[in-house]
Amino acid sequence: MKITVLNGSPKGRQSVTLQYVHYIQKEFPQHELKIFHVSQRMKKIETDDSVFQEILDSLRTSNGILWSSPVYYFLIPSNFKKFIELIFEKGKDNAFLDKHTAFLSSSIHFFDHTAHNYMRGICEDLGMRYVGSYSAEIHDLLKEKERERLRLFGAHFFDEIEKNTPTPKSSQPLTWRDFEYIPSEAKKKVDTGSKKILMITDSQNHQRNLVRMIERLRSSFSTEIEVANLHDLDIKGPCQGCLNCAYENQCVYQGKDDFNEFYNTQVRTADILIWAGKITDRYLSSRWKQFFDRSFFVGHAPSLRGKQIGFLISGPLSQIPNLRQILEAYVEMQHANLAGIVTDETGDSAEIDHLLETMAGCLIRFSEDHYIQPYSFLRVGGEKLFRDQIWGHLRFPFRADHEVYKKLGLYDFPQKDYRSRIQNSIMLSLYKIPRIRKKINTRLKKEMVKPLQKVLED
Numbered sequence: 489m490k491i492t493v494l495n496g497s498p499k500g501r502q503s504v505t506l507q508y509v510h511y512i513q514k515e516f517p518q519h520e521l522k523i524f525h526v527s528q529r530m531k532k533i534e535t536d537d538s539v540f541q542e543i544l545d546s547l548r549t550s551n552g553i554l555w556s557s558p559v560y561y562f563l564i565p566s567n568f569k570k571f572i573e574l575i576f577e578k579g580k581d582n583a584f585l586d587k588h589t590a591f592l593s594s595s596i597h598f599f600d601h602t603a604h605n606y607m608r609g610i611c612e613d614l615g616m617r618y619v620g621s622y623s624a625e626i627h628d629l630l631k632e633k634e635r636e637r638l639r640l641f642g643a644h645f646f647d648e649i650e651k652n653t654p655t656p657k658s659s660q661p662l663t664w665r666d667f668e669y670i671p672s673e674a675k676k677k678v679d680t681g682s683k684k685i686l687m688i689t690d691s692q693n694h695q696r697n698l699v700r701m702i703e704r705l706r707s708s709f710s711t712e713i714e715v716a717n718l719h720d721l722d723i724k725g726p727c728q729g730c731l732n733c734a735y736e737n738q739c740v741y742q743g744k745d746d747f748n749e750f751y752n753t754q755v756r757t758a759d760i761l762i763w764a765g766k767i768t769d770r771y772l773s774s775r776w777k778q779f780f781d782r783s784f785f786v787g788h789a790p791s792l793r794g795k796q797i798g799f800l801i802s803g804p805l806s807q808i809p810n811l812r813q814i815l816e817a818y819v820e821m822q823h824a825n826l827a828g829i830v831t832d833e834t835g836d837s838a839e840i841d842h843l844l845e846t847m848a849g850c851l852i853r854f855s856e857d858h859y860i861q862p863y864s865f866l867r868v869g870g871e872k873l874f875r876d877q878i879w880g881h882l883r884f885p886f887r888a889d890h891e892v893y894k895k896l897g898l899y900d901f902p903q904k905d906y907r908s909r910i911q912n913s914i915m916l917s918l919y920k921i922p923r924i925r926k927k928i929n930t931r932l933k934k935e936m937v938k939p940l941q942k943v944l945e946d
């Protein structure tokens with residue numbers, strides 16, 4: 489069988505993920521795997537039709553398609569996303585129709601599930617038969633047990649293609665409301681006080697609803713707010729995954745384009761950030777994705793700590809819970825506060841006006857109160873994972889992260905909680921005695937609320 493492999497790593501042949509593909513190839517030499525380094529060659533693919541055509545021809549004559557990509561910021565790298573956008577833009581989705589497919593990623597398992605959800609949705613939008621996901625941890629290939637797991641995955645993939653099996657769908661096609669937002673004039677203005685507000689967008693004039701939502705929100709504040717358009721910034725290229733930044737947060741593009749300076753002097757100095765974009769496939773645009781990927785030069789540290797963040801989104805966000813989770817998790821991981829998300833999907837201009845005014849008020853009030861919502865599993869889980877990685881495997885090269893983690897007290901290993909350890913060993917020993925266990929059990933609920941009730945009484 490012939491399988492086309494689309495490699496989404498900007499590192500091309502040097503991709504960690506691709507080594508997993510090579511392992512499958514080694515285990516199944518009877519099948520031919522044809523690899524295209526899509527992310528790395530994206531400029532060429534965009535500008536030279538024959539290069540794009542060569543990939544399409546290979547896809548059309550393949551029995552199956554394997555997407556191979558690192559997880560980048562809850563998703564895939566920006567250039568890989570750009571490739572997906574190009575397929576839809578050029579109406580080439582028929583090259584994928586009915587093909588069996590799978591997505592293989594490597595990562596440290598931080599929000600790999602959202603990347604996989606995204607890719608599965610895209611494959612289903614392309615009319616493909618999604619056989620499965622394989623999410624490898626960077627070092628898995630070094631372990632025999634994991635190699636066996638990968639071999640079984642490969643066997644399953646080829647088997648499904650051979651048998652031409654149907655696959656269940658996990659998503660519905662997105663439906664876009666045909667609605668033109670007509671804003672009213674903002675009568676009440678929210679007093680911005682001394683707050684520095686920065687709106688970042690990738691909007692283009694033809695995206696009418698988005699442009700109007702931006703203007704309506706802008707005019708809801710008492711003073712002029714700054715708006716930066718990502719298309720006006722000179723951003724030379726996507727994150728290359730080179731990790732040169734990890735040691736002291738110096739990006740290889742530093743001084744060569746606008747991004748790092750913009751992030752350090754505009755984004756990080758704002759009190760309030762409003763991010764505005766239009767849904768493109770099942771995320772925002774690849775330009776927005778490039779913004780997130782390039783911000784990797786600050787490492788795993790929460791670089792937007794204490795800020796208020798609001799989103800303006802044009803498109804059917806409520807149909808993409810995966811994207812909402814990404815936005816929520818991103819804000820939580822930044823130790824920032826999600827002040828609101830307003831979309832145009834209600835199809836009611838007056839309601840959108842009202843929601844925008846409410847969001848403007850919340851952004852200012854929360855900023856003045858320094859309010860950050862309590863965090864959820866998204867941050868608790870994510871931060872524990874980062875903590876262990878930066879402390880362990882990733883200490884080199886991520887020296888800059890290690891310093892920040894020490895400074896922010898993020899190395900909060902439970903092993904150091906000596907009080908709990910002593911308490912636990914006493915209680916566990918007592919619990920072994922049936923008479924005492926019975927007594928403890930009758931008091932368990934009462935004892936749990938006791939310290940909380942004490943706070944209420946004080």
Ligand SMILES: Cc1cc2nc3c(=O)[nH]c(=O)nc-3n(C[C@H](O)[C@H](O)[C@H](O)COP(=O)(O)O)c2cc1C
Nearest residue numbers: 497503504505558559560561562595596597598784
């Ligand atoms: C810009 C950037 C963003 C990343 N984001 C994530 C992430 O969200 N989750 C994760 O687990 N790993 C993340 N990683 C780590 C990569 O997924 C991991 O190093 C992967 O193995 C690289 O694969 P590749 O060599 O095939 O490009 C990120 C790395 C970079 C450079």
